[in-house]
Amino acid sequence: MKAAILSEFSAVKNVLLQQFVIYLVVGVFVGIGMGSATAMVACISAMAPILMVFTFAGYDSMNGWERFRATLPVSRDALVIGRYANVLLTSLATLVAAFVIALLLGQLVDVLPIDAETAQFISEEMRDPAMIVGGGLMGMCVMLLMTAVLQPFILRYGMTKAMRWVPAGLMLVFFIAVLILPQVIDAPAFLVDFIAWSENPDNLPLLVGGLTVLSLGIYCISCAAAMALYHKKEL
Amino acid sequence: MTDLIRVNGLVKRYGTKTVLDNVSLTVPKGGITGFIGANGAGKTTTIRAILGLMPLDAGTVEVFGELFGINASQSVNRRIKSRIGVVLDTCPFIGDLPIKATGSIMKAAYASWRQGKFEDYLDRFGLDPRKKVKDLSRGMGMKLQLACALAHDPDLLILDEATAGLDPLARDEVLDLLREFVSDDMHGILISSHITSDLDKIADTVTCIDEGRIVFDLEKDAITDMMGIARCRTSEFEQIATSGFFEAGAMRHIRQPHGIDLLAPDRFAFMRRFPEVACDRMSIDDFMQLTLKGELR
Incomplete structure (x- = not known):
């Protein structure tokens, strides 16, 4: 397992710095543009999982790398777990890095070319680091959920086919949900209640914790599904 | 082994x-x-x-x-x-x-x-x-x-x-x-x-x-040391075919523009029997060609 995780990581470690520069530029623009360190951390953290999945998928389809990778002394299960672990670990590392950038932003807020009101808002945000980490965690978890849907199909059928069929499948699921949900619950009223509940700061830890547990659970289920699908893939 | x-x-x-x-x-x-x-x-x-x-x-x-x-x-x-x-x-x-x-x-x-x-x-x-x-x-x-x-x-x-x-x-x-x-x-x-x-x-x-x-x-x-490829003219090929050296249906050959290439399973025996026919050492390439594309007579 260690060999699978490390070899997979070795394949992407050279691009991590490039990706981090992208996260930084986009994140700082979003952060300063929206005048919020929480938004910046959430934005950077949300970018990491999906970019990592696309990076790995791009490499798989390059020069027969995926076939060669399967000749290394690791099982197919280990390859899939290694892939999922790398996406998760690099996403967590990006979250930590984004938080450090937010701390730096908080220190530099007086010298940055931003108006006094925004500077004041960012300074206030910095007094509640848990809120910033929570924002980042929620951004990361939402995108982890998306990668949980994508990854089994990307691993089994390759990125081109997955990108063709998964959105179509999601649209189908969405329309079925739109048709069925009104018969089960009062969706608009539920949404209004949920938004009101989530805006209460006291409920924030529960919301962040719940989303984290839910997304990690679905991520693990997705990993198990990917392992089952990858078992029979011809390479 | x-x-x-x-x-x-x-x-x-x-x-x-x-x-x-x-x-x-x-x-x-x-x-x-x-x-x-x-x-x-x-x-x-x-x-x-x-x-x-x-x-x-x-x-x-x-x-x-x-x-x-x-x-x-x-x-x-x-x-x-x-x-x-x-x-x-x-x-x-x-x-x-x-x-x-x-x-x-x-x-x-x-x-x-x-x-x-x-x-x-x-x-x-x-x-x-x-x-x-x-x-x-x-x-x-x-x-x-x-x-x-x-x-x-x-x-x-x-x-x-x-x-x-x-x-x-x-x-x-x-x-x-x-x-x-x-x-x-x-x-x-x-x-x-x-x-x-x-x-x-x-x-x-x-x-x-x-x-x-x-x-x-x-x-x-067994291919390169033992076998040979005989470069025959049509008349020589016919002479070999009727000589009894090969069993019926065992003469593997390919017709080329300049003659007929014939597989000799034992090139030394072949050369002793037909010294007038050029017989080269068999290469893997020639043997593959004769096996895959050759005809039998």
């Missing part, structure tokens, strides 16, 4: 098309098995099957005496694959990465990886560790694959068109390396190649596949 690879009765079908039809072959310890055949004959598919890269419809693959396949467990994978060095027909490493980073990936995957040995091979092959994989020529990419395949001290090499794209000097260097690899009688090589002259130089046995079926599996010396 113990077999490092023992493939028995492999069958692979795609719908109604059978791409491997009862394929069997062996790679003995201390031996080099040359695997030849036309494009699309089934060489790469067989190699993929041996490496456990695809599910099979029938047959078994034993590597180092252990059953191996697509769903082998982690421990079996580690035990078997860590002892195999693989070279595929195109350089599979990630193009954006420098050669040095490719070494890091391999180092992470193989417990037996020897960084010093890898660097020595890079030096020997003239590969700059800072150069990106995508900037390598086909030949250089093959050399990088060989360096990676050899740097973890494998017991078995599986090479799919490993000498393709190499210039004649580099090819000889690689062939020397392969000879050196099997010289201790503990290692073995399965090498598929279109360049049969390479196999003339290094193979111990030659296995030929055509349309997914093994058409011959012979010791190379």
Whole structure:
């Protein structure tokens, strides 16, 4: 397992710095543009999982790398777990890095070319680091959920086919949900209640914790599904 | 001699098309098995099957005496694959990465990886560790694959068109390396190649596949030392046919624009009987052509 995780990581470690520069530029623009360190951390953290999945998928389809990778002394299960672990670990590392950038932003807020009101808002945000980490965690978890849907199909059928069929499948699921949900619950009223509940700061830890547990659970289920699908893939 | 690879009765079908039809072959310890055949004959598919890269419809693959396949467990994978060095027909490493980073990936995957040995091979092959994989020529990419395949001290090499794209000097260097690899009688090589002259130089046995079926599996010396190819004029061919030297239906030949090439199973006996007919030493290429395209009389 260690060999699978490390070899997979070795394949992407050279691009991590490039990706981090992208996260930084986009994140700082979003952060300063929206005048919020929480938004910046959430934005950077949300970018990491999906970019990592696309990076790995791009490499798989390059020069027969995926076939060669399967000749290394690791099982197919280990390859899939290694892939999922790398996406998760690099996403967590990006979250930590984004938080450090937010701390730096908080220190530099007086010298940055931003108006006094925004500077004041960012300074206030910095007094509640848990809120910033929570924002980042929620951004990361939402995108982890998306990668949980994508990854089994990307691993089994390759990125081109997955990108063709998964959105179509999601649209189908969405329309079925739109048709069925009104018969089960009062969706608009539920949404209004949920938004009101989530805006209460006291409920924030529960919301962040719940989303984290839910997304990690679905991520693990997705990993198990990917392992089952990858078992029979011809390479 | 113990077999490092023992493939028995492999069958692979795609719908109604059978791409491997009862394929069997062996790679003995201390031996080099040359695997030849036309494009699309089934060489790469067989190699993929041996490496456990695809599910099979029938047959078994034993590597180092252990059953191996697509769903082998982690421990079996580690035990078997860590002892195999693989070279595929195109350089599979990630193009954006420098050669040095490719070494890091391999180092992470193989417990037996020897960084010093890898660097020595890079030096020997003239590969700059800072150069990106995508900037390598086909030949250089093959050399990088060989360096990676050899740097973890494998017991078995599986090479799919490993000498393709190499210039004649580099090819000889690689062939020397392969000879050196099997010289201790503990290692073995399965090498598929279109360049049969390479196999003339290094193979111990030659296995030929055509349309997914093994058409011959012979010791190379039985082909190149014993057999001959007689270059006959039509009149000579008729004279040989009526001489009783060949049994009826056993004269394998190909009609060429300038005459008829005839397979002589024992060229020394043939030359004694027909001294006036030119009879050359058989090459693997000629034997493959006669076997696959020849007619019988």
